[in-house]
Amino acid sequence: MILVTGATGNLGKATVEFLVKKIPANEVAVLVRDADKAKGLKELGVDVRIGNYHDKESLVKAFQGIEKVLLISSSDLEDRLGQQKRAVDAAKEAGVKHILYTGVSMQNLEKSALKPFMGVHFDTEKYILDSGLTYTFLRDNLYADVIPVFVGQQVQETGINFPAGNGRVPYTLRTEMAEAFANVLSSPGHENKTYEISNVESYSYQDVANAISAHSGKTVAYNDVSVADFSKALSEAGVPEEVIGFSLGFATATKDGDFDIPNTHLEQLLGRKPSSLDQFIGEIYQ
Numbered sequence: 001m002i003l004v005t006g007a008t009g010n011l012g013k014a015t016v017e018f019l020v021k022k023i024p025a026n027e028v029a030v031l032v033r034d035a036d037k038a039k040g041l042k043e044l045g046v047d048v049r050i051g052n053y054h055d056k057e058s059l060v061k062a063f064q065g066i067e068k069v070l071l072i073s074s075s076d077l078e079d080r081l082g083q084q085k086r087a088v089d090a091a092k093e094a095g096v097k098h099i100l101y102t103g104v105s106m107q108n109l110e111k112s113a114l115k116p117f118m119g120v121h122f123d124t125e126k127y128i129l130d131s132g133l134t135y136t137f138l139r140d141n142l143y144a145d146v147i148p149v150f151v152g153q154q155v156q157e158t159g160i161n162f163p164a165g166n167g168r169v170p171y172t173l174r175t176e177m178a179e180a181f182a183n184v185l186s187s188p189g190h191e192n193k194t195y196e197i198s199n200v201e202s203y204s205y206q207d208v209a210n211a212i213s214a215h216s217g218k219t220v221a222y223n224d225v226s227v228a229d230f231s232k233a234l235s236e237a238g239v240p241e242e243v244i245g246f247s248l249g250f251a252t253a254t255k256d257g258d259f260d261i262p263n264t265h266l267e268q269l270l271g272r273k274p275s276s277l278d279q280f281i282g283e284i285y286q
């Protein structure tokens with residue numbers, strides 16, 4: 001039996017939807033913290049189990065009879081490392097054999113503007129290694145799905161104003177990551193492996209602007225604005241300080257090339273090339 005956590009979220013739900021096309025639904029379980037959000041999952045025929053990363057006993061109970069757990073990193077930032085350590089401890093206590101963890105694909109962690117936010121993924125991997133459980137690390141680069149968040153909903157009117165310089169990112173569709181995870185979960189040979197889940201090429205914000213221009217028919221400029229101008233504009237638009245800091249962290253890490261590590265692991269796991277920037281921008285801005 002395979003269990004997927006975070007199954008009410010985007011990545012977990014998509015993974016379960018791919019997984020039940022590959023193996024019988026009665027061999028799949030999901031961990032959710034809110035049963036009301038799991039109606040769609042129940043209809044797929046999977047076993048819905050209730051648990052919370054903050055409550056180890058709930059996890060030990062939910063992981064009974066499970067051989068493999070896909071631990072989707074927590075979106076709850078309060079004691080995130082503690083939550084994930086608890087999930088690893090619970091897996092071990094419940095007799096789970098193999099844990100797969102969705103971390104991050106990036107380089108230069110020590111110097112990265114995102115170290116406080118991303119370091120937890122590598123700390124979790126270390127904790128899993130130390131646990132002695134069989135592991136698979138699925139290190140995710142940035143979702144292509146977040147591009148509209150960074151460029152703004154009115155991008156065709158405003159252009160892209162983001163202090164990311166010429167930094168490049170091998171953006172990847174979240175559904176393609178999920179498809180690859182379902183392939184990994186349902187086939188042998190992934191024990192104690194680390195996969196960098198990235199696109200095969202990287203894209204700059206100038207590339208993003210060019211692709212949006214080509215698909216929308218409107219010329220969209222990329223402006224590598226200063227950090228001060230970016231912060232001022234967001235602040236004047238009423239964006240909370242915390243969110244401004246978070247966006248700036250991603251802009252700076254992008255500019256510094258922290259995510260610029262394209263890789264063919266995802267292509268191998270999918271058995272085809274991942275969608276390109278042109279393809280996913282075409283779907284969003286037509």
Ligand SMILES: NC(=O)c1ccc[n+]([C@@H]2O[C@H](COP(=O)([O-])OP(=O)(O)OC[C@H]3O[C@@H](n4cnc5c(N)ncnc54)[C@H](OP(=O)(O)O)[C@@H]3O)[C@@H](O)[C@H]2O)c1
Binds near residue numbers: 006008076143
């Ligand atoms: N690579 C990227 O670009 C990128 C971007 C965004 C996020 N991420 C990371 O990737 C993860 C998956 O992405 P996503 O888009 O699927 O995020 P998402 O839609 O926010 O899903 C997060 C899932 O985690 C569950 N969760 C949160 N706190 C929990 C807790 N204390 N106990 C049990 N479950 C808990 C949520 O449950 P509820 O439905 O009950 O809230 C939800 O099912 C995120 O959690 C985040 O760590 C990566």
